[in-house]
Amino acid sequence: MSELIELQNVSLKAADMVEEGRVHKDLYSNPEIFEEELNKVFNHTWVYVGHESEVPEAGSFKTAYIGRQPVILSRDRKMNLHVLQNRCRHRGATVCEARKGKTKAFTCPYHGWGYGLDGSLRALPKPEEYDGVFDKKEMPLESLRVETYNGLVFATFKDDIEPLEDFLGGAKKWIDLFMKQGGGYPVKVLGEHRFNFPGNWKIQLENTTDAYHFPIVHKSFVTSLDEATADIFDFLDGEGFVEDLGNGHSVMVMIPQLVDLEADLDQPIPDRFAELAQALREEGKSEDEVKKLVRAAHGTGFNLNLFPNVSCSMAFFRVLRPVSVGETEIQHVALGGEGAPEAFNRKRMRLHEHFQGPMGFGTPDDGEAWERVQKGAQAGTDGWILVNRGMNNLHESRDGNVAGAVCSETGMRGAYRQYKKMMAAAGADQTAEESK
């Protein structure tokens, strides 16, 4: 029998809603917890803002978000990267609304304050009214700490957290493996798909380390593949695994034979890549190069989840942005090779279109499942979400980490452990601005 129950479980703090193996459903639906997450998680860690190939030249920029805060990733004339708050120091208007582009300056549309690519305030109309009030040097766009690893650009509001490479830790090895999919060319962003879903950001965070759903949710995608490719995606009984890499990061290896794209180059070319192989031969590529490019065209056989907002997922980057407690925006960023043969990059885009984005054969079914989770999480007060799959079958990985079966929820538990740590942190209640 159901009893009259309170609308929300107010007795628990967010950090107490995460236990090893289960998380409380209010974490998906309580707006106060969402505000706390923006502060304690997104304002207190390294957040992915873009790939270096998106800002290739001096003057290149792209806009991004850290939680709800708009930022600009720019490259200055000395080729240094900057991440700047997208807020004029005068009256607060955004100084850039374009998604990406090339510019010499960011000019506020309201009163014409002009900022350089490094954020410095260069010029403003009628400056004499500020004589003796402030010096231009004191009013640059606020900049964030920015560090990169193997092309991935991260920024943080915090000056006192560990360097990016320490934060990535055990994930670095997997980033290096992931970046082999340029087929001998540097990995380059080719474009992106953007969509949103009416659900909490953590539902997406969990999904990229969830192999269990694949044959169920993506049955219609697998049906659309040829038999040999469908076999590759039949990985739940295979030798794959999920490894907890620490700091909330994890890797889920679904197709072990596609971990290192520069190994096993003597394999025969699969049927679905025959046309690509022929096009590469016609471009004059040697048989060795053809095999290397064809193998790279597959993408890797693993998803690398980097807490809190990006995943290097088989062949693309999946970037999430929390918009509100019940809305999340997602970018599926397509990748190819800088200077790689056109046929290779085209094939990569066609494969991306096949599964990813709002019209792919995979994403809409994921979106449906996530929407149902958000809706179902409203039922009852004391409901818990299970993330305990495979807790009975853990082992130590070669790198000394906790690992479970490919369809275990080891990666989710790793992410929630980091989440719990950050949400429980003492002194994390201050805003990013106050912490500066």
Add this chain to the structure above:
Amino acid sequence: MKSNTELLAKVTEFIGYEADLLDHKGYQEWLSLWTDSGLYIVPADLNETDYLSTLNLALDDADMRRMRVARLENGESVSANSVGSTVRMMSRVRVLEAGDDLVIARCAMTLNELRHGKLVTYPANVEYTLKPSGDSFKLEQKVVKLLHADGFLRTVSFIF
């Protein structure tokens, strides 16, 4: 401006016929409207015209169209099963080029989708490249330029 009213009527009739097939899920008949080399394209970047060298939301050749239809029809896709129905209005039809071998036309579309009891609207410009065939046409290319193509879309489990 002088119109070829007979051609405009034929093109408008074809566009209405195709739209009716899609709203009423007559997908197999829709597949038969295409030439073998035809491309169904929903661009992600409205400034691009070299669709093959660009990432699109969809770029379907004959194989991909067949697979897309199979996905919508075979009952395996949970999102396709959740789409109630769509109603699309096609209007403002204009013939841009009237050749003997190809006719190019453009129109406005407002597609309404009902899913989980919620209405979602998709305004778009649609460009048709039509190959005269008997009394009617075959689709050589259809480009659906969604007004909010570069925004954050909801997921799509129907055909524009």
